[in-house]
Amino acid sequence: MQVVVDNLITNCELSGKGKLVLLLHGWGDSLRGLAPLQSELSKHYRVLSVDLPGFGNTEAPPAVWGLDEYGRFLAALLRKLELDELYALIGHSNGGAIAIRAIAREVLSPKKLVLLAASGIRSDQSARRFAFQVIAKTGNVATAWLPNRYRDALRRNLYGAAGSDLFVMPQLQETFKKTVRQDVQADAHTLKLPVLLVYAADDETVPLKHGEKYHHLIVGSTLKVVQTGGHFLHQQQLPVVADSIEGFLK
């Protein structure tokens, strides 16, 4: 289904009946990545998933956006679809960071929150992030002598090797830079609603220790650890993840 939200053609899928659950995908993904989970949850809930602006089949934002703009966009989407009572918000990866920020700033007010391998902890200086920052700071100077086309290709390879999503969506590079500078730990600490955290022990993109940190910050939260499944645990371990979510939402 398409709707126009804030003058952007927005692609979303609404399925099932019952209390409203909103699914948010991560960076570089789209609602298709959440389709198996949506299909499971639709058996008991009315589930809305959306291609966030710049991803899937939704138009890109007209300016550089951060977590707050994405949060406001989601509120506008719910108004547009006349879906008032948001029961639960489920955010994967960057979708989780958007959710934390939007709830903390009272842009969205779900009754429950599920964070699937949610990102948003930016202060962790892992070796990969360190490499990413070194490349970002030195790369421009080191490659300045190269023609643009070779320079872009080299930068793409280097950022990829450092595990950065900067070039995953080339048209959203500035939005990506703004987003990854936004740490939501302080926002997470203000959350008062029931929160389920689901992380995979073998996730190399957003490590389990981020889940543990959120668990510590969000009073009363529940942490579910899946041993394998990686960053896309809702696809790799769908039955386990769906069961955990359904149990939490009951």
Next chain:
Amino acid sequence: MVRMESIAVIFGGRSAEHDVSVVTALASVIKPLELTKKYRVEAVYIAKDGAWYWDDKLKDIKLFTSGEIQNYLHRTQPSSVQFDGGMTLVKASGIAGRKQHRKIDLVFPAMHGTYGEDGALMGLLDMAGVPYVGCGVSAAAICMNKVLAKRVALGSGIPISKYVSFAKTDLERNASGLLKLLDKELRFPVFVKPAHLGSSIGISRATNETELRNALEVAAHYDDEVLVEEEVPNLIEVTLPVIGNEQPQAALLERPMTKAEDFFDFETKYLQGGKKGKGKGGGSKGAQGYSQIPADLPKGLYSQAEKLGLKVYQVMGCSGIARIDMLIDEKAGSVYFNEVNPLPGGLYAHNWNKAGMSNVELVQRLVGFAKERHAARQSLTTTFGTNYLQQF
């Protein structure tokens, strides 16, 4: 040695259907044309910013699927076109500032949507005096305006479903008045469509007023003219690929295997490989996903739809190739004209294959029709000598 005829396949373009056009050109036009070994095939790609590029490298689909096309465009000078009593492609040869030229004998437009399928490109080619495959200016312009096509059909006694059309400015000025009018004139469910776009872009099905309001906004986001039409009850959607000029020939009536609620949107047609339509047996996967070819319909209904499709082709003034979409009310046994697609995605080669025509034969016949139509037009008198200027 006899010079091989040069055929320029023009694709891409400043249209929402740019990507579909790339697939049509590379998979269904360039490859079969090259397999004939009769023509020198020139790939002419129009980028989304409107710049033209002529290069053999553009024949490789991987250039587009890998995203490498952006780098290519970044480092390549656009080509130009010379109208010299015909059409000549011109580009830098890379040797001491010399230019490379190629005189074009015939153009095979493989562009869908705005500027490509709506008559704009055909107008340019008519001005250049080059034969080209497919519908001419007026037929393309009528077919690509769904409202205009309905009016022409209505004037020729061709049955259509009930509709209301209006300009985007009407919606902006008086949305509530328009909703009242729609409520009075039409019954839910309705389909809301941008008047000019193809490939189902911007089309929504609305079952209530909220959905209708959103659907109108989506359609108006894409187009300055919007069409709202009643859904035909007990619906069977069928489509008929047709080729030819004065004596058109139909392929097989095809039935997309989709449910009404999963009607073919752009996503289903081109991005999901038609998986929503996958299901009951007899399906064939084509540009529009899974469909039944030939449509399993009672003999009378099949022939009624086939006749209507051929009549529409002639009434709209189509030539070369087109595809006629029709809607059947199964219970009432009524067939309605829905719309014409002057350049079916992938030429609908999958259907022609089932009808016994190979991709190679299909493009060869289309080239033949283009020449035939061009020759007929050449025989018309367009200029004549007068002494008007001397008397001035």
